[in-house]
Amino acid sequence: MQTHGRLCCLTLFSIAFWFAPGLSAATLDASHLPVVKGATFEVVLAKPDDSAVRYEKPLPLEKLPFQYRNDKYNSVGTAFAIGKNRFVTAFHVVLDGIGGRVGPPLLRDANGKVFAIDKVVGFSLSQDFVVFTVIDAPDVKPLAVDRGSHVNEAVYAVGNALGTGVVIRDGLYTSDTPEDENGKWKWIRFSAAASPGNSGGPLLDKDAKVIGVVLRKSPNENLNFALPIGMVLDAPAKASDSERRVSGRAMFMDAVQDGVFRVHVDLPLAFGEFAKVYQSQANAFFDAQWKELLAKEDANLFPKGDGSKKILAVSAPLDPYPTALRRGANNEWTYWTPQHGKSPLPGNGFVDAGALGKIAFLHLRKPDDLPLAKLYSDAGGLVDLIFKAMTFTRDVGDEKVRMTSLGPPITDVVFVDRWHRRWQHREFPVPAVDAVLEVYSLPVPDGYIVLLSTSSSRSRYSDGIQTETLTGLVSTSYDGSFAAWKEFLQQGDWVPADLAAAKVDIEYGKRFSIAPAGFSLTYGADLQPIDANGELAVSYGYLGRDGNATLGIAGVSAQPDMDKYTAIRINRHPKPFADSPRDFLSDWKDMVSRAHPEDGQPYKDSGMIWAGTTLGPPGADANVLYTLFYGSDANPSEAVTKQRLAAAVKGAAVHEH
Template identity: 45%
Template sequence: MLIVSGWVRNVFSTISGFGLAALLLLGSAQRAHAASPDPSLVAKIDAATFEVVIPREANDPLTYEKPLPLDLLPYQERTDKYFSVGTAFALGHNHYVTAGHVLLVAVGDLTGPPALRDASGHVYAIDKIEKFSLQQDFVMFSLKEQPSGNAALETNTKPALNSLVYAVGNALGTGVVIRDGLYTSDTPEDENGRWKWMRFSAAASPGNSGGPLLDQDGKVIGVVLMKSPNENLNYALPIGEVLNAPDDKATIDKRVSYQLDVMEDDQNGTFKAEFPLPASYADFNATYLKLFYRNNEDQLKALLQQQAGELFPHGAGSNHILHDAPEVSLFPELIVRDRSDQWVYTGHELSRVPLTGNGYVANGYVGHNFLVHLRRPDDMAAATFYDDPKRMMGLLLKTGYWARPIGPEKIKITSMGDPTTHTTYTDSWKRHWKVSVWSLPYINAQMVVFALPVPDGYAIMLRMAPSVVTHDSIIDLQALTAFLNVDYGGTLAQWKEFLAEPSLLPDVLKDARIDFDYGKRFSYQSGNIAFDYPSTLQSVTPDNMLEVGVGYYPNHGALTLQTAVVQIRMNATDPDRISIKRHIAPSADLDDDFKQAWGKLAHKQHPYDGAPYNDGDEMDIATVIDPPGATEPSELYTAFYATQGTHSPDDMKAKLATLTQQLKVKSSD
């Protein structure tokens, strides 16, 4: 089944429907049987059989920690300018056949079009694509230059069961080999039984895909395609299906399934299209990709429409998120539907790599997505940092997570250079993402980075996938932004620079007024919250940590991101803190824990009674702010103050009074 998912679990399953086994014919090389064709026939087979190759990268855009030790690679690999991906064979004058998935390995390739290579090493460029079927997995094409001799194989469309056959192909990329076995049976294709696969016992190895299956007289009876995962039987498409296919069109009719990482539900559909042939490889490549991308977009759209009534902020568990007591998390979190069909936060920091100047890269993952919080070093000015994707990527690479394997060594990548594309994307919550794509030609892959500016750096979603699915990664990540929760934090010095760049600000911070005079006072105003306090309550310094947590609140019939919590700490490690939190009355469907918590707020019970209390090594005090004019408010605000050590009750109450004296909230009722 063709899986067209957010990450596309395997690029080859995406483009062929058979998975890696289809492309490489999984299974180890096996010793050939004793039977072999006549030597004169072997010469003819060799002359008519070719490698399918794609160019290796000519200009590597990457920079490494040291020169690549290419001498560790086998001689053929380090000297070959091409990468062998399969086998093709000549079938009549200037007609060549290979597996469809072999050709599609090169579709969207970063290094150049596919070609054929003969035993002497001569490379022949593809001219026209003449026949193509995605579902039957074959392609017929012509070459711009004809090999000398014009060797071609004859065909047999009615082979006998249990007869001797030869599987021919570029096994393991080491040259064409011929191995024998039996034509054992036929089996209908899985979807609708529209044709029958041939099954045979001749050994096949990675690189055999697209090669001919021959009868004992050297006539083509099928195209070798894939290996059974459970037994030593391989599959071929009968050559009659190729010969009888229409000459004037490419056909695509394949069952597909699309999945998004926030839910386990699949969107099942069909990738179905036709387009005229013959066409140049470049035109075929462009047309196929256009249809492939459009199908992915349609599948994603259908999935979201199918699930619309149950997607967050609807569906089970949504109210837990909408009404829960707000907490600040500077690490990005995805809202996903778990196996119990509840929407929950997921994605936590799993590791942290320090950078110079108090910077760091915090990492985690959800599904196929890397999640990252990048704190920029103190010496990187916001004015240049946010407009320099190369610098951002350079910091990510300092984690050492990305390296190029060369033999037994892994050589760290230190720079990817400038991105191939750099754009912006505004999500449904009116946040402005910087979207960059970098190429890694040596593995024919691209890295897609969605970076959301925050005061101390970036909140990032990242994928690295084969180049053919870069578009798929982009549309998936666009969809996932609707489910990604990002709070905003940084030092006062960082906030000052961040707020000076209006293009970086999400709607939730567009009206933010954050003012401070070091050593004297701090004031904050955004959304429904406004307050200020003198430095006698808490020292006001450039290292103060200001964190603004966001939540989902109704606004004229729609949910918008609004301020949920404001917290100021002495610095990144000091527990002394001030916070103002917004609390929402629980909906009727929520459990008693929510209702009891709301009851404490509504009745100003401990810990919201304005009485100080000890909490480990610190003292805390909190109170509820009476909303203006509401007799039964649907939301309440709390003011909280914490400091280290032991302090008198009167001193703590005076601190709380200083905080609440200039605290004003607006009612949303």
């Protein structure tokens, strides 16, 4: 029952309308109301600083309720006093203020005065409560408590409705229900209405005594959950040891890891230190769970196991749009490419975007007049470009206002993946909520490959670990004009080591050459034009087998004109496994024997004339074969096609067998 300050105008007005009758409908004796109101507080978080965010037009803030748009804080729950400078709320309410970018949670009284939390003096993760003191505590009469059973008696749920004041709603104490994990204790189930903002508030009996802490709302019916107050009062004062069962799932394979998150906290502890201790243990637990999951699945993690054979026995895709590996329920790994589409940018640029789950996969081609060095160094400029091509909006009342910039990042670091590629990892604040836009961008000749997602403060660390693991399963072709390649090769460490070592040489009007580890290709301008508008695509594939593989250069396509389809292409073909699909084995046999289409004879395909051959002596014991194809959309004669294929073959060599 957390609000995070995200409810729209209609929702805010609706809650105010529904809650307003609560005071008159409740039958709690009016003489108790001053004490109840005085002892009940709103838990708030400072609103995030969105001053760097830019929009296509001024925000229509008048469409938000007056109180909400003029409040410096977002309401996240309720707390109440049970002793002199001793307050209680739900732990999940204060958790919103741990690890976020808006600072710690605060208490606010009915007059709007705000109090900072001082020390945590009681805590349980499994029972979801925290007891604390505040700095310069208000002099309020605490609520009395009652440990007794009140099944089938009237009860009253008390809470702050997003700053509209204390609302009291009546119902019945319906039952005691065992908690879900192991039945060690019992929930109070009650029928009094509970809504966003009630979390952490008191559940009262007819004498206005606290019998429980409101924690959870029933999703389907009005039977809600409260923790018996006795469990709060009996919590250890010097240390807290608690636990919660947690399940995690990998986004790129059908695998689940179950575990028990155990937290130890020495008490009392200043809230800032408490937050650090909790966050540290939460992060360490996730790290351990993630490592345990990967260790459990190790025998079938790519490139290990029979499920990896299909990827290790196919040619690499030649596509500048990124693809990822994903393991299915049958343990087989496949290329995983979302549906995607292009949105234009100025200067022949574009953003080609699709989504795999919660992560957007982008290929951003930069505008022609934007230097690569500036693109790579301007973190905010990257998001500005994405926002030009794609629509990102902020809800304000019933309007969606387009964002044009998020300003500078709050994090800007380099992440090196398992294949030693250098990604730029930036985090940008998301307006109006305590969340960040996670941007992992891989420099390529024509711009970037980008993995884009939004993470809340709670999931920021775990989401980052999953995304960074995913980068090791992402491949793409490095593609761009000859002019773009000349510029890219000057970008230092942003160029992958194997590309830097491949000695790409482009001399306009004279010569093109590339020499990666497995093959080489050289040709002159007499074979096809070599100028700034030519295009080079370098494909990357998974090289190796038997559990050992690396991501490496697996082919090239060189074109004289980016707007036409004439090309020289070299592709690497790993030998299929004995149990590979029949078409894999048949294609390999054809390449070894130089049967069609590797027989050197021209043929038509999709409006082009092609001719191809297997390079080098294709011995029967070869583990890898390379093919070279020449194709043209200019409809050359068979003789010319054969001549050009022969010239391309003369300039090619194979260094891997």
